[in-house]
Structure formats: structure tokens, C-alpha cells
Amino acid sequence: MKLTQALKDATTRLEEAGVPSPDFDARELAAHVLGIRLSELPMHRERLLTGDELAAFEGLVASRARREPLQYLTGDTEFYGLRFLCDRRALVPRPDTETLVEVALDLAAELETTRIADIGTGCGIIAVTLAQQLPDLEVLATDSSEEALALAAENVALHELERHVMLAQGPWLEPLDEAGWAESVEMIVSNPPYVCEEDLDTLMPEIAEHEPREALVGLDADGLGAYRAIVTDCRELPALRALAFEVGEGQAAAVGAMMSEALRAREIIIRKDLGRVDRVVAAVLGIGER
Numbered sequence: 001m002k003l004t005q006a007l008k009d010a011t012t013r014l015e016e017a018g019v020p021s022p023d024f025d026a027r028e029l030a031a032h033v034l035g036i037r038l039s040e041l042p043m044h045r046e047r048l049l050t051g052d053e054l055a056a057f058e059g060l061v062a063s064r065a066r067r068e069p070l071q072y073l074t075g076d077t078e079f080y081g082l083r084f085l086c087d088r089r090a091l092v093p094r095p096d097t098e099t100l101v102e103v104a105l106d107l108a109a110e111l112e113t114t115r116i117a118d119i120g121t122g123c124g125i126i127a128v129t130l131a132q133q134l135p136d137l138e139v140l141a142t143d144s145s146e147e148a149l150a151l152a153a154e155n156v157a158l159h160e161l162e163r164h165v166m167l168a169q170g171p172w173l174e175p176l177d178e179a180g181w182a183e184s185v186e187m188i189v190s191n192p193p194y195v196c197e198e199d200l201d202t203l204m205p206e207i208a209e210h211e212p213r214e215a216l217v218g219l220d221a222d223g224l225g226a227y228r229a230i231v232t233d234c235r236e237l238p239a240l241r242a243l244a245f246e247v248g249e250g251q252a253a254a255v256g257a258m259m260s261e262a263l264r265a266r267e268i269i270i271r272k273d274l275g276r277v278d279r280v281v282a283a284v285l286g287i288g289e290r
Contacts, residue, residue: 124152192226
């Protein structure tokens with residue numbers, strides 16, 4: 001079968017399965033199987049696929065039709081202009097999280113911070129991106145999931161940042177003590193689980209059925225339990241100067257109030273994502289005021 005016919009059949013199958021971007025996904029999977037860039041695919045449309053190529057392509061299309069995330073099938077994704085390995089060990093990186101990175105970079109420059117902890121690092125996109133953008137920065141990336149940390153380690157190695165990004169396992173801020181960071185960390189950055197359990201089934205199947213539940217569903221009925229745990233522990237960090245969170249839609253005001261009250265923040269910053277949703281809440285703290 002020629003590639004052009006295989007793409008046509010795949011697009012139809014994905015469209016029938018309700019995949020939001022069937023044509024793009026079919027082409028992305030084909031490029032992955034053939035080991036070429038997506039931009040090169042038009043030059044191969046009349047290519048006759050081998051039996052192995054066709055079988056591999058059809059297998060991936062079948063998985064995508066079951067609404068498995070495209071990034072899990074190709075094994076990588078792009079974030080902040082960088083390539084990251086991506087699989088079911090951690091959440092799929094989302095463009096919304098780039099807003100959190102931008103806020104963290106702005107605060108790091110303003111406050112001249114040199115030590116940042118990324119809490120709940122997942123595949124490591126925040127830690128790696130911050131370290132890549134700020135060569136003098138040290139980042140401690142933590143996660144309670146051993147599997148997620150293994151994936152993060154692969155991404156740290158991919159970008160050759162082993163000297164700048166350290167990894168530690170444990171819930172919330174607990175790893176800071178074992179890593180010797182509790183007394184010196186200057187900024188906390190986190191994209192914690194914040195989806196209310198009752199809302200999980202309303203999400204796209206790619207998210208609700210295939211991504212790690214523990215990285216999605218927030219603690220407590222309102223989904224804000226992770227923020228409460230992190231903010232409470234931040235009161236014990238003597239050098240902390242800033243804290244930045246990604247939040248879900250409609251959560252910014254509550255998280256901002258929580259940070260202001262618990263940490264006596266001198267400034268609360270709320271930043272919108274590209275969809276005009278209040279996506280990031282940050283607090284700038286006064287040293288010795290907590």
C-alpha cells in the first residue's frame with residue numbers, strides 16, 4: 001500500500017473514533033514509523049510501504065483510535081522549544097505549563113535566585129527548562145513516583161544537565177530535607193494534581209483514561225489539597241523568596257488567598273495562559289516575615 005492511501009485510511013479511522021485532529025495525528029504517526037520529520041512527509045506520499053512499516057503504522061493508528069495520547073505513541077513531545085521523552089509514566093506536557101515556566105524565569109531573574117525546587121516534576125519539563133534557560137541555576141526535581149523520576153532522569157540526561165538538576169523521591173517537600181535543600185531553597189515551583197475527582201470523567205479520554213491518575217486528581221474535595229500541603233510546609237523554609245503554582249480553571253483566587261494568608265506574601269501574581277485562563281499563581285515573600 002502506498003503511504004497516501006494509508007494516510008487516507010488512517011485519517012478516516014481516527015475521525016470516526018472522535019480524535020480531535022485526525023489528519024495531523026495520522027501524519028505524525030506515519031512520520032514516526034518512517035523515521036522522518038513531519039515536514040518531509042509530503043515527499044514520501046507515493047512511497048510503497050513495506051509490510052513491517054504498514055503493520056507498525058496500523059498498530060499505532062489503532063492505539064490512537066483507542067484515544068491513547070499521541071505523545072505516548074511517538075515517545076516524545078516538544079515543550080518550550082525543547083524535545084522531551086514522554087510516556088505513560090508521567091503526564092503529557094501541556095502548553096499551559098509554559099506560562100508557569102515564564103513566571104518562574106521572571107521571578108528568578110528579579111530575585112536573583114540560584115536554587116529552585118520543582119515539586120511533582122513528572123517527566124521533568126519544568127526543571128530541565130529552567131536549568132537550560134538559566135545556566136547558573138541549581139534545580140532539585142522531586143516526585144513521589146519512582147517511575148516518573150526515572151523518566152525525568154532520562155530527560156535530564158537527554159539535555160546533559162546532570163550537573164544542574166538533581167532528583168529526589170518523596171511527597172511534596174519531604175525530599176528537601178534529605179537532599180540538604182531545606183535551609184537554602186529560594187523558590188518553589190509546582191504543577192501539582194488539581195483536578196477534582198468528580199470532574200475527571202468530563203476530561204478527554206486521552207487524559208481521563210490513559211494519564212496517571214495520581215498526577216491528575218487533587219487531594220480534598222475541592223482538588224486543592226496539594227496546594228495546602230505545599231504552602232504549609234513552605235513556612236519552614238527560611239531562605240524561600242517565591243512560590244509559583246500552576247492551577248486549574250477557577251482555582252487562582254483560592255490558591256492566591258491561601259498563599260497570602262499562610263505565608264504573608266508581599267505580592268501575589270496571577271498570570272493568564274494563552275487561552276486567557278488564570279493559570280499561574282505566584283507569591284513573592286519577604287525574608288523573615290513569615
